[in-house]
Amino acid sequence: MKRTAKSMVDEAMADITTYSVEQARDLHGRDDVQFIDIRDVRELEREGVIPGAFTRRAACSSSGSTPRSPYHKPLFARPHTRYVLFCAAGWRSALATKTLQEMGLESVAHIEGGFSAWKESGAPVADKAQRSDKSHKATKAA
Numbered sequence: 001m002k003r004t005a006k007s008m009v010d011e012a013m014a015d016i017t018t019y020s021v022e023q024a025r026d027l028h029g030r031d032d033v034q035f036i037d038i039r040d041v042r043e044l045e046r047e048g049v050i051p052g053a054f055t056r057r058a059a060c061s062s063s064g065s066t067p068r069s070p071y072h073k074p075l076f077a078r079p080h081t082r083y084v085l086f087c088a089a090g091w092r093s094a095l096a097t098k099t100l101q102e103m104g105l106e107s108v109a110h111i112e113g114g115f116s117a118w119k120e121s122g123a124p125v126a127d128k129a130q131r132s133d134k135s136h137k138a139t140k141a142a
Contacts, residue, residue: 009091012098017109021121024084024111028052028124034075036085038096039115043088044128050086050118051126082107090114 003011019027027033028050035053037044044055054075076083083105085093093110100108111118119125 005091009094012094016094016097016101018090018094018112019084019109020112021117021123024086024118025121025123027082027084032080033082033084034078036083037115038085038087038092041128043115047088047115047119048125049128050115051124053086076105080107082109084109084111086111086114086118088114089116 024035028035029052035050037049037053037055039047039055041055049055054073056073083100085097085100085108087093087096090110090113093114097108097110113120
């Protein structure tokens with residue numbers, strides 16, 4: 001049976017922890033909480049970022065949390081850390097949260113309404129430094 005993206009998000013939402021923007025704002029800046037931004041780089045450059053958030057595309061989030069993965073990030077191995085994922089509107093982060101939870105990451109949640117809701121609430125937002133074509137070419141050449 002085929003499932004729609006909406007039905008998959010609804011299923012994930014039934015099994016994961018979702019923070020309201022107010023709850024997320026209360027957690028922001030704590031040493032035991034790590035915000036994970038899974039939006040595309042173009043979204044980051046266009047809309048801004050949550051200060052202190054680690055950026056990790058949704059497609060890479062799950063592999064980065066697995067110690068045996070070549071893409072593993074030590075950030076995901078910090079004991080007693082609560083991970084708060086977000087995307088633009090909450091759909092991708094709900095699915096990524098569900099995946100990470102299924103892979104054994106225990107303290108993982110996402111923000112209801114995503115970055116859009118965060119920004120609309122007046123919560124802190126910083127500019128993402130845009131990569132110039134020149135620096136991108138230099139990086140590729142190196």
